[in-house]
Amino acid sequence: MELIFWWMIPAAFLVAGGTYWVVRKRDRIDGSVRRPVAHSHRLTELPEYRAAVRRHRRWLTVAAVAGGVLMAAAVVAAARPAERSTVSPEQRNRDIILCLDASGSMSSADAAVVEVFARLAQGFDGERLGLTVFDSSAVQVFPLTDDYDFVQEQLAEAKEAFDGAPGSAGFLDGTWNGAGSSLIGDGLASCVEGFPAAEDGAPGDSGGTVERSRSVILATDNFVSGDPIFTLEEAAVLAKEKDVRVYALNPGEFDYGIDPDQPGAQLRMAAEGTDGAYYALDSPEAVQDIIRKVQSTEATAFKAAPQAALADRAEIPLGIALVSGLVLAGASWRLRS
Amino acid sequence: MSSLLTRVKSKMSIFAHRKARGMLDGEYGSVFKGRSLDFDDLRAYIPGDEVRDIDWKASARHGSPLIKRYVAVRRQTVLLITDTGRNMAASALGGEEKKDIGVMALGVVGYLAQRHGDVVGLVCGDATGSRSLPAKAGEAHLERILRTVDGGTGLTSPRSSIGEQLSYVARNYGQRMLLFVVADELVPDAGMERLLRRLRAQHEVLWLTVQDAQLAGADSATQPADRYDVADSRLLPGRLAESEAVIRAYTAAQEQRDAAREAVLRRLGIAHVHAGSSHDVMPAVFTLLERHRRGK
Known part of the structure; x- marks a missing residue:
């Protein structure tokens, strides 16, 4: 006190x-207005x-x-x-882009990611959320926004689409325009470009008025079929340049051995190269735990200096x-x- | 500054108009001048003269009442005694300063005495001591006496104690005199009664009480609410004295005090009267002289 x-x-x-x-x-002075009396x-x-x-x-x-x-x-x-x-305030100025591979093999994991974020968005305050889905081409469903009602609405729609509810197929329109399918590098690059340009050209420089952490939740199995413009490595470099952390969720890790050319290992390298993390997913239910882990990692990484x-x-x-x-x-x- | 004596005289003339002219003069003369066996002359009757002084035969011859005048036995000495402590600078019952009433009363009596050829002296003072002016004749001397009293009394004067002046008189004056005491509401105790008895044995004593301001009750309604005691500057908030119970108790206590004072002075054979404002002074002095005559 x-x-x-x-x-x-x-x-x-x-x-x-x-x-x-x-x-x-x-x-x-006023005493004179009182009357003097005796006895x-x-x-x-x-x-x-x-x-x-x-x-x-x-x-x-x-x-x-x-x-x-x-x-x-x-x-x-x-x-x-x-x-x-x-107090060491938890950083509330985070930007998160959900980058979801929309290929058929991913839909249950995507649904879990979307569901978890729909729940998390209720507790958000200051964080911005964006959603991009990709297959052979990337579609930005909604850009970074803090309109949480809108986010909820969109995420609910996305969940329906990933669950394959009737009449919701249109949600994924526009993701098949490229050559091939599952062009992971292009998708990641699109997501990374979804962040606004850093204000003074030096990403992550604390000289900016508001420093916001940037992360991408990338859900993919990294099975590329086609000829992407960006390879996964190039996209990862792009992400690192823009100071974006990539958290990769892989629901189907089918690597054989420890060969670094295996898709899972590549994804891990790409993610860890951006200071992010890689999680192999055994079941869609595990998504919740992983995202909580990601959230807390982010929180720790971006804990501001203790303030009085x-x-x-x-x-x-x-x-x-x-x-x-x-x-x-x-x-x-x-x-x- | 207008002369204090002029004020007294104008007051007396107003009084004389209202009563019969010269009544007070006659009253004083018949009370104090006494009768010797040496007949002096006759003069016209003025109201207030003793009826037994009327020369009935001469009056019958003359057609109007005539008074036998005798050569005065002696020149009387009138000693005015008053208090010039700060109690006398406080408010009187009528709202004036008490010393104004005192000066008026002293002036009236002094002027009457002076007109009858008596000499007038003064003893005044406060608790710390007394002063005296020798007994002399003449209006100038009387004016000086009144100024001494008027100028010597203020809120910064020492405390009042009329007992101090009375014992001064008892100690310092050997001859027989007429004492005219002007004081505020006296609370007689055994010592005071002894002193008064001692003075009464030697002198004739007339006593005029200047009534103090009422501290609670209806009369004080038009006056400022707050008062303070001149003795110790103690504040008396007016609002506290407005309750029914306080007023009743105060009135009862006041009556008791008045009765006690009256009883003591009567027992001692001192003519006593009280005045609450300077308008009361003339009738009060008249009543005082009447009472004194009856008391003889």
């Missing part, structure tokens, strides 16, 4: 002293008068105490008592001031009547 405007208290004492002096001075014992020795004086004095004391407490509480409140605490937080704690002095103000009002009414 500390006082922000601590000088308020000596200032209040000075003002109080000055007022007291002025009032005393004026009181001495006041004629009145003061009456028990009835003494009782009246005692009553009056009691109420005066109550009023004086209440007034004093009111003043003191008001001064304390004006001095802004505050509680200082150190000051919270005003004026409620106690103000409460005291209110109560003593009421008492003062009652006492002065009593004194006046």
Whole structure:
């Protein structure tokens, strides 16, 4: 507990002293309007008068105490008592793009990812979410946005499409325009380009007005069939240049051995090359755990420096001031009547 | 500054118009001038003269009442005694300063005495001591006496104690005199009663009480609410004295005090009267002289 405007208290004492002096001075001048009388014992020795004086004095004391407490509480409140605490705020300015491979083999994993994010988006505040689906060509379903209602709506639609609900096939329109299918490198590159350009050209430089972390949740099995414009490695380099972390989820790891040319190993390399991570997925239910892990990793990575937080704690002095103000009002009414 | 004595005289002339002209003069003369066996002359009757002084035969011859005048036995010395402590600077019952009433009363009596050729002296003071002016004749001397009282009384004066002045008189004056005491509401105690008895044995004593301001009750309604005691500057908030119970108790106590004072002075054979404002002074002095005559 500390006082922000601590000088308020000596200032209040000075003002109080000055007022007291002025009032005393004026009181001495005002004394002439009172009538001088002699033999006041004629009145003061009456028990009835003494009782009246005692009553009056009691109420005066109550009023004086209440007034004093009111003043003191008001001064304390004006001095802004505050509680200082150190907090390490979790970074809330994250941009996440869900980059989902829309090939048929991925639909259950995609549905799980979308479902998890639909749930997470309810608790988001400040984070931006985007969704891009790709197969042979990439389609940005919605760009980075913090309109969470819209996000929920879109994610629900995406989930229906990935679950294969009737009438929802149109959701994936436009993802087959390229040559081949599952052009992972192109998809990732499209997702990475979905982030806005860094403001001063130096991504991740803290010189920018708002530093936002960037991550891509890439769900793919990395089975490329066709001729992509970007290879996965090139896309990963692009991501690293733009300071984007790639978290890869692979629902079907079919690597044989530890050959680095295997698709799973390539994906792992690509993801880890961007400071991201790679997760092999055994079942769609595991998606939830993995994304929570990703979220916490992100949170740790982007925990801001500990900050001193000051919270005003004026409620106690103000409460005291209110109560003593009421008492003062009652006492002065009593004194006046 | 207009002369204090002029003020007294104009007050007396107003009074004389309202009562019969010269009534007070006759009253003073018949009370104090006494009768010797040496007949001096006759003069016209003025109201207030003793009826037994009327020379009936001469009056019958003359057609209007005539008074036998005798050579005065002696020149009387009138000693005015008053308090110039700060109690007398406080408010009186009528709202004036008490010293104004005191000065008026002293002036009236002093002027009457002076007109009858008596000499007038003064003893005044406060708790710290007394001063005296020697008894002399003449209006200038009377004016000086009144100024001494008027100028010597203020809120910054020392405390009041009329007992101090009375014992000063008891100590310092050997001759027989007429004492005219103007004081505020006296609370007589055993010592005071002894002192008064001592003075009464030597002198003739007339006593005028200047009534103090009422501290609680209906009369004080039009006056400022707050008062303070001149003795110790203690504040008396007016609002506290407005309750029914306080007023009742105050009134009862006031009556008791008045009765006690009256009883003591009567027991001692001192003619006593009270005045609450300077308008009351003339009738009060008249009543005082009447009472003194009856008391003889």
